[in-house]
Amino acid sequence: MSFTLLVNGEQHQVSPAGRRLLAVLRDDLELLGTKLACGEGACGACAVLVDGKPVNSCLLLADAAEGHEIVTIEGLSRGRAGALQEAFVAEDALQCGYCTPGQIVSATALLERTPQPSREQIHEAMAGNLCRCGAYPKIERAILRAAGVS
Amino acid sequence: MTRFVKTQKELEGRYEDVWVLVDEADDTVSWTPDQELSLVGHPAPRHDGAARAAGRVRYTADVVLTGMLHTAVLRSPVAHGRVRSLDVDAAWAVPGVRAVVGPETELSLTTRAPLLTAEPAYAGQPIALVAADTLEAAVEGVRALGLDLEVLPHMIDPQDAVNEQRFTTDPSDVARGDAEAALAAAEVTIELELETPAQHHSALEPHGAVATWDGDHLTAWVSTQGMFSAREELAKAFGLRTDSVRVLTEFVGGAFGAKQGAGFEALAAAELARLTGRPVRVVNDRHAEQLDGGRRALTRQTIRLGADRDGTLRAIDADAVVSMGQGGWVFPVMIPARTVYHCDNVRALTFPAKTNLRAQHAFRAPGVTEGVTALEQAMDELALALDMDPLELRRRNHAEVDQVSGLPYSSKHLLACYDRAAELAGWEARDELRLPQPDGLLRGMGCATQIWWGGGGPPAHATVRLDADGHALVVTGIQDIGTGTLTGARIVAAEELGLQLDHVTVIGGDTRNNVYGPVAGGSQTTPSVMPAIRSAAAKVRKTLLQLAGDVFEIAVEDLELRDGRVRSHDGAIDADVTEVTEKLGDATIDASGSRGVNPEGFVVNTFGCQIAQVSVDPGIGEVRVERIVAVHDVGRIVNPLTASSQVEGGVLQGMAIALSEEQVIDPTTGVPLNAHLDDYKIPTIADVPEIVIDFPNVGDLNLPNVGAKGLGEPPIVPTAAAIANAFAHATGRRATALPLTRARVIEVLS
Numbered sequence: 001m002s003f004t005l006l007v008n009g010e011q012h013q014v015s016p017a018g019r020r021l022l023a024v025l026r027d028d029l030e031l032l033g034t035k036l037a038c039g040e041g042a043c044g045a046c047a048v049l050v051d052g053k054p055v056n057s058c059l060l061l062a063d064a065a066e067g068h069e070i071v072t073i074e075g076l077s078r079g080r081a082g083a084l085q086e087a088f089v090a091e092d093a094l095q096c097g098y099c100t101p102g103q104i105v106s107a108t109a110l111l112e113r114t115p116q117p118s119r120e121q122i123h124e125a126m127a128g129n130l131c132r133c134g135a136y137p138k139i140e141r142a143i144l145r146a147a148g149v150s
Numbered sequence: 151m152t153r154f155v156k157t158q159k160e161l162e163g164r165y166e167d168v169w170v171l172v173d174e175a176d177d178t179v180s181w182t183p184d185q186e187l188s189l190v191g192h193p194a195p196r197h198d199g200a201a202r203a204a205g206r207v208r209y210t211a212d213v214v215l216t217g218m219l220h221t222a223v224l225r226s227p228v229a230h231g232r233v234r235s236l237d238v239d240a241a242w243a244v245p246g247v248r249a250v251v252g253p254e255t256e257l258s259l260t261t262r263a264p265l266l267t268a269e270p271a272y273a274g275q276p277i278a279l280v281a282a283d284t285l286e287a288a289v290e291g292v293r294a295l296g297l298d299l300e301v302l303p304h305m306i307d308p309q310d311a312v313n314e315q316r317f318t319t320d321p322s323d324v325a326r327g328d329a330e331a332a333l334a335a336a337e338v339t340i341e342l343e344l345e346t347p348a349q350h351h352s353a354l355e356p357h358g359a360v361a362t363w364d365g366d367h368l369t370a371w372v373s374t375q376g377m378f379s380a381r382e383e384l385a386k387a388f389g390l391r392t393d394s395v396r397v398l399t400e401f402v403g404g405a406f407g408a409k410q411g412a413g414f415e416a417l418a419a420a421e422l423a424r425l426t427g428r429p430v431r432v433v434n435d436r437h438a439e440q441l442d443g444g445r446r447a448l449t450r451q452t453i454r455l456g457a458d459r460d461g462t463l464r465a466i467d468a469d470a471v472v473s474m475g476q477g478g479w480v481f482p483v484m485i486p487a488r489t490v491y492h493c494d495n496v497r498a499l500t501f502p503a504k505t506n507l508r509a510q511h512a513f514r515a516p517g518v519t520e521g522v523t524a525l526e527q528a529m530d531e532l533a534l535a536l537d538m539d540p541l542e543l544r545r546r547n548h549a550e551v552d553q554v555s556g557l558p559y560s561s562k563h564l565l566a567c568y569d570r571a572a573e574l575a576g577w578e579a580r581d582e583l584r585l586p587q588p589d590g591l592l593r594g595m596g597c598a599t600q601i602w603w604g605g606g607g608p609p610a611h612a613t614v615r616l617d618a619d620g621h622a623l624v625v626t627g628i629q630d631i632g633t634g635t636l637t638g639a640r641i642v643a644a645e646e647l648g649l650q651l652d653h654v655t656v657i658g659g660d661t662r663n664n665v666y667g668p669v670a671g672g673s674q675t676t677p678s679v680m681p682a683i684r685s686a687a688a689k690v691r692k693t694l695l696q697l698a699g700d701v702f703e704i705a706v707e708d709l710e711l712r713d714g715r716v717r718s719h720d721g722a723i724d725a726d727v728t729e730v731t732e733k734l735g736d737a738t739i740d741a742s743g744s745r746g747v748n749p750e751g752f753v754v755n756t757f758g759c760q761i762a763q764v765s766v767d768p769g770i771g772e773v774r775v776e777r778i779v780a781v782h783d784v785g786r787i788v789n790p791l792t793a794s795s796q797v798e799g800g801v802l803q804g805m806a807i808a809l810s811e812e813q814v815i816d817p818t819t820g821v822p823l824n825a826h827l828d829d830y831k832i833p834t835i836a837d838v839p840e841i842v843i844d845f846p847n848v849g850d851l852n853l854p855n856v857g858a859k860g861l862g863e864p865p866i867v868p869t870a871a872a873i874a875n876a877f878a879h880a881t882g883r884r885a886t887a888l889p890l891t892r893a894r895v896i897e898v899l900s
Contacts, residue, residue: 032212033205035403037354038436042827045354073205089199092791095799096632097202098354098403104203123836130827132354132404133632134802135795136835 003066007031008075014062021065022046022057025072033073033101037130044129047102048072054109056128073101081108084146093142095133103129107143116147151175157747159607160754162516162672163482170608171744178646178681178688178855181786183848188713189645190856191847193791196637197656198630207401210373213360215429219248221422222288224278224295225438226270229304229506229820233268233277233297240294241280246287248426250295251279259387259421265414269302271476272508273821274441276414281422281430304820308450308473308503316504318474324488326553327495332465336456339465340531343452344524345887346870347812348473349803350825351444351513352832355403358433359416361423368423369396372416375405376669377629381661383412384420393664400659402631406803407512407671408444409631440825445813446513448473449483449520453528456495461538461546463491468525469499475507481517486525488554489755490601491547506820512671514803515602515863519870523807523888526598526871530878540875541568541577541597544759552753560605560749560852563783564757567846571597574842575761575779583763584880591765593776596875598760598868604784604860605754605853606677610745611666614643614686615738616694620714620728621653624687627667628658628679633862634792635675641788642680642856646687647694648711649727665742673756673860676788678745681854685743693739698730746854754853756864758782760801762839762872766880771895775805775839775873785859786849797843797865802833804869808877809837809889 002015007029014024022039025031025048034057037045041059048057049071077085081104087093094100103126110117110125117125122143131139155172158165181187201207224236233253241250251257253268266276280291305311333339361370368390374380377399385392397416402409412420415432423430434443449470456465468487472480484498513519533540545568551558572578575595583593615623624643630636636656644654658667668678691711698716699706702725708718717724748754763777780797787793810831814823824830849857870888877895878884885898 030214032208032214035205035209035354036211037356037403038827040436040826040828042436043354077204077206085200085203088203089195092195092199092634092795094196094199094202095634095795096353096355096402096404097207098209100202101205104205123834127834127836130354130832130834132352132406132832133795134799134833136802136833136838137798137841138795139835140838 003063005062005065005070007070008072017063019062020058021060021062024062025057031072031074035098035101037098044106045099045102047105047129049105049109052109052112054106073104076104076108084108084111087142087146091138091142091145093135093138095135099129099131103131103139111147116149117143155747157608160603160605161674162512163485163603170747172746173744176685176746178685180849180851180855180857187645189641189651190788191790194637194641194651194789195791196634197640209355209401209403210358210360210371211355211433213371215360215362218360218429218431219281219283219422219426220285220288221279221281221418221430221432222285222292223276223438224292224297225441226273226275226277228299228301229273229306230271230302231299232302234300235298236278237294237296240296241291244287244291244294246283247280247291248283248428249281249422250291251422253277257421258424259417261387261417265417272506274438274508279418279422281426304506306505306507306815306817306820308448308471308505311503311505312471312501318477318502318504319480321499321501323499324484325497329465329467329495329497332495333454333456333467336464337459338535339454339456340528340535341454342528342531343886344527346449346520346523347807347888348448349446349513349807349811350440350813350830351406351408352440352827352830353404353406353408356434356436356439357409357413357415357443359419360429360431361416361419362429363423366390367394368420370416370420371398372412373402374399374409374411374413375629375631375671376411377659377661378627378666379669380412380416384416387417388420397661398659399629402629405631406514407516410512436827437825440830441822442508444511444513445475445508446516447510451524453524455528455532457532457536461536461543463493463547465495466493467497471501471503473505473507474502474510475505476509478509478511483517483521485518486521486601489552490525490549490599492549492553514800514866518602519867522598522600522867523870526868527874527884530596530875541572544568544599555753557751557753560752560754561785561848561850562757563846563848567757567759567781567783570844571759571761571779571781574844577761591767592880593763593765594876594880595761595763596872596879598871598875600758600760600782600864600867602673602756602863602867603754604673604677604756604864605748606674606860607748608745609666610668610678610682611742612679612683612686613665613740613742614690615740616690616731617738618731618734620649620731622647622649624654624656624683625663625665626656626658626679626683627665628675629670630658631670633796634789637792638676638680638788639683642683643687646684647691648713650714653714673862673864676858676860677853680788680856680858682743682745684855686741689741689743690739694730701730701733749852752852756782756784756859758864758868760868760872762876764873764876764880766877766895768899771892773809773877773890773895777840777842778869779842780865781844782864783846784861784864785853786857787845787847788858793861794843796861798841800865801841801869802838804866805873806833807870807888808873812889
């Protein structure tokens with residue numbers, strides 16, 4: 001059974017059903033910016049936007065995403081997350097960078113929902129994105145910088 | 151002229167004599183403290199930051215090759231067992247399966263320890279491999295193996311192993327003076343028993359490798375800290391010349407000590423690729439990563455200190471039982487007891503207990519973190535017994551020379567670190583934190599001292615090539631595991647070349663260039679590689695200045711090169727460097743540089759002090775770190791931006807030792823219970839305290855030409871001890887084991 005996914009503004013015919021969205025994005029569509037780190041919904045490295053909300057793509061069946069708008073880090077990198085990405089680089093809010101696409105995805109959703117977030121709102125929105133290198137202090141600063149809050 | 155020189159090389163406290171190439175014509179000397187530098191010491195963003203932030207960089211886990219097979223690993227479900235049977239035929243019968251390898255399969259590689267085992271001695275140990283067209287088929291193949299296993303007795307508690315004299319290597323007993331007599335004679339003594347937890351590295355990119363053969367040439371993408379050691383290991387295992395093996399390690403998604411050499415994954419991938427004639431991928435899933443990806447050993451330590459009434463340390467008597475698992479190097483848990491403070495009577499015992507766990511693995515400042523975590527809590531207990539300010543006790547016992555060798559340090563600014571940390575933390579007013587608080591929380595402040603090596607050494611090499619566009623290509627042997635050392639390399643090269651940063655490209659992560667760099671461990675990359683880069687760049691600069699002299703018909707001595715411009719001292723010439731380089735046409739200016747030897751007669755260490763402020767909610771047992779001040783003396787800082795990131799990362803991993811991270815093992819089965827990221831609690835952004843960072847930033851003039859020491863490990867070393875001391879200050883109680891989980895805190899406070 002095949003189905004249609006709308007990813008980064010493009011329609012894709014996908015088959016078979018019954019696989020995780022993460023696997024379809026990485027293996028079929030070769031969108032490798034979305035990372036597999038835990039595969040158990042515990043780390044946020046695989047976060048993508050589904051209708052503007054951050055979702056762990058390792059926990060979502062791809063066929064369940066049919067009819068919804070999926071945006072990956074590749075889609076965000078065409079300008080939508082530009083200010084955040086520049087702020088992440090300027091503040092050094094990344095070290096190994098493996099969690100960074102997921103961080104950018106979650107932070108994009110946060111700022112689109114709450115353009116001027118407080119620190120507490122940042123903590124709440126970003127607590128599902130683990131960073132083992134510990135770039136957190138600078139992730140917080142980068143989000144505030146992108147939001148124009150100092 | 152290039153000569154061979156025999157010198158000592160240090161890695162994580164292990165010394166070995168090595169022959170190194172020394173360029174006698176290399177006359178680059180350290181920048182002086184007052185020298186004005188354009189780039190070194192100024193914050194610069196990572197050269198590859200934009201690519202990382204856009205998800206464009208490819209880690210080993212992202213490598214996809216045409217026809218690539220996927221691998222599933224059958225791992226032991228028990229802590230100790232013996233395989234009764236494996237249904238290899240059934241695994242082969244699964245559609246898509248291309249290789250099935252069990253413990254009895256004859257392999258083409260030879261390794262010191264067998265790759266697979268029929269008698270696993272820890273939960274998660276690999277028993278068999280299945281490679282297939284898809285990961286799903288490989289997993290199905292593993293399931294079809296129908297593992298039948300006889301369960302054997304296991305031993306998890308290291309004390310049980312000590313009682314039965316089960317050690318991975320002989321216990322060590324190191325002494326100077328007479329600690330026992332000095333303790334007996336001491337005016338004040340304390341004794342403290344402490345446990346430090348087993349901690350998992352938990353890099354978000356799991357261990358992994360992709361291997362492919364072209365005849366007898368092996369190419370392997372490996373998520374490793376040591377691409378050259380991986381190359382050597384693979385070459386040895388398959389009987390190849392090193393130049394027949396290429397290891398690519400451009401981007402690594404975290405390592406923290408766990409990714410050494412080729413590892414199981416690269417050996418398995420190369421073996422399976424050879425068997426199948428196809429590229430093969432072996433990447434851990436998360437459960438395998440948490441089970442078998444690396445473990446800092448649990449330790450149980452006893453520290454007895456004896457001192458005069460004025461705080462002068464007279465005796466340190468320490469011992470550590472280390473849960474080694476199945477083996478591994480015995481990390482220097484007792485080094486802090488032997489080196490941090492001046493003390494003439496020291497005895498230090500280490501018992502490497504053999505337990506049915508994965509072999510312990512280097513984890514960011516291995517051994518020293520555990521040792522400092524115990525010693526520094528004992529020092530606070532001594533301060534309490536003496537009724538003395540804990541920081542003052544540390545100052546009074548400052549070691550002027552290395553306590554093991556008696557040699558002077560190449561540089562040491564620890565006292566300045568104490569002063570600066572105290573100032574930034576508001577140490578003088580710390581007891582005010584213990585007054586009743588409006589929010590009902592208990593508050594306290596604690597400090598701890600850091601020691602680590604971090605001087606680096608040879609061999610390390612670099613090449614620099616300058617082209618007609620005035621653009622330099624710097625080739626290094628760096629594998630940048632997230633520290634930003636390649637960006638540091640770019641800064642050092644550009645500084646020396648007198649070029650702007652964007653005119654310098656840096657390359658690492660590929661052994662094909664055959665420009666050697668050391669394993670990214672032990673805080674040695676910066677102090678080892680940067681001097682080699684500066685030497686290479688200095689030679690190019692020299693040639694460039696000569697050519698500029700030819701072009702402008704002026705003596706070389708009258709010219710200077712800075713920020714991409716050639717200027718004469720009299721101001722008559724002020725030209726873009728391309729006015730010289732464009733005349734190169736298709737030619738380039740090339741040079742190579744190598745790391746000089748370390749100074750003889752000195753011990754090279756890094757030092758520091760951290761001060762933590764915590765709050766404790768006695769009702770629910772929650773400890774929160776509110777603030778950490780971290781001041782570390784690591785010589786000259788090349789890039790303050792990435793340096794502060796290293797400190798933040800180390801502090802947060804150290805905080806996790808104090809508060810949340812521990813391997814939990816079912817004593818009945820010996821199987822770890824929390825080998826997943828939802829129940830093994832690494833810090834989140836919501837746990838982060840305010841982290842205040844400073845460096846003395848004084849270049850070590852005894853180190854070759856850059857004066858920078860390593861910074862990867864130092865910041866993790868004192869954090870857990872500082873937090874534990876702050877907890878004791880806040881509550882008046884000391885927990886005898888970390889982490890300070892809510893259950894443990896409630897127990898300690900009741």
